[in-house]
Amino acid sequence: MTNVELAGFLRAARDRVRPEDVGLPALGRRRTSGLRRQEVADLAAVSIDWYIRLEQGRVGTPGSAVLDGVAAALRLTPAEREHLHLIARGEAPPPEAAAEPVGGSLLAILDGMPLLPAYVMDFRFDVLARNGAAAALFGEGFGRGTRRNIVRLLFLDDEARAAQLDWENFAQETVGSVRANLARHRDDPGLLDMISKVRAASPEFAAWWDDQRVRSRTRGTKRYRHESAGDLTLSYDKLTAGSDQFLFVLTPADEPSERALRTLVSARARSLAS
Numbered sequence: 421m422t423n424v425e426l427a428g429f430l431r432a433a434r435d436r437v438r439p440e441d442v443g444l445p446a447l448g449r450r451r452t453s454g455l456r457r458q459e460v461a462d463l464a465a466v467s468i469d470w471y472i473r474l475e476q477g478r479v480g481t482p483g484s485a486v487l488d489g490v491a492a493a494l495r496l497t498p499a500e501r502e503h504l505h506l507i508a509r510g511e512a513p514p515p516e517a518a519a520e521p522v523g524g525s526l527l528a529i530l531d532g533m534p535l536l537p538a539y540v541m542d543f544r545f546d547v548l549a550r551n552g553a554a555a556a557l558f559g560e561g562f563g564r565g566t567r568r569n570i571v572r573l574l575f576l577d578d579e580a581r582a583a584q585l586d587w588e589n590f591a592q593e594t595v596g597s598v599r600a601n602l603a604r605h606r607d608d609p610g611l612l613d614m615i616s617k618v619r620a621a622s623p624e625f626a627a628w629w630d631d632q633r634v635r636s637r638t639r640g641t642k643r644y645r646h647e648s649a650g651d652l653t654l655s656y657d658k659l660t661a662g663s664d665q666f667l668f669v670l671t672p673a674d675e676p677s678e679r680a681l682r683t684l685v686s687a688r689a690r691s692l693a694s
Contacts, residue, residue: 423477426507430475433494434460441495455494463493463620474508482508485606492609492616501609514607522549526661535685537654537670539563540661543601544611545570545594548665556688557646557670557681571598571614575622585643585651588624595628596635603634605664641673649680 435454461471491501505513530551537557539550547563561567573580638658653673661667672678
């Protein structure tokens, strides 16, 4: 039996999204001002045949996770996402899991490392807390607002990208870690939305995502360029700090980098005290 309401809703939603809204070039002749079905399928990480059947209301009861992928691709509002689930599955979507608060002991560990940049992030790569040394190295805005998500920063922020001197290696590792996290949190709307938006806006992310590699590196070395301190070589360790939280710590790999970090931390302390 065809789900007429679902078919009409998806076609209308697709027509409202312009290619430039999702980072696609608006080139060539289009029969619609919105997205093509192939483009929605690519953004939602589903096959074109499956999406066509979905838009025709002929797929039975689709899974919650794939519906969230479609919702993210079509830039649906929370109310529209809920409506999609109701008309497609007959039930409301699972609520988005709220970020777990960072425990007091973990915050004490962050503050107890005044010379080592450190931050806590969750499985969505959102920064939940960071210490003063991290702010000194990455800027006061790090971990807040538009600079809260590590993946968005790495792929969509030109300044943050330029500062990573080994950007390609680090970015590929990050994509692999995102895929590993998705396997454990397939129904999380926030994670699905982040993946969809970064994939649409970054050709590199899209290409590495499609190669299906999974990586989960917990330590390594990276080179970072600071606008005033110059180039630093830093070792990093990612430590499990809870079921879905991770402590990311940076340590200087050589004496020049250690001196540069001390200078940055001292300069921030003087600025806050003045």
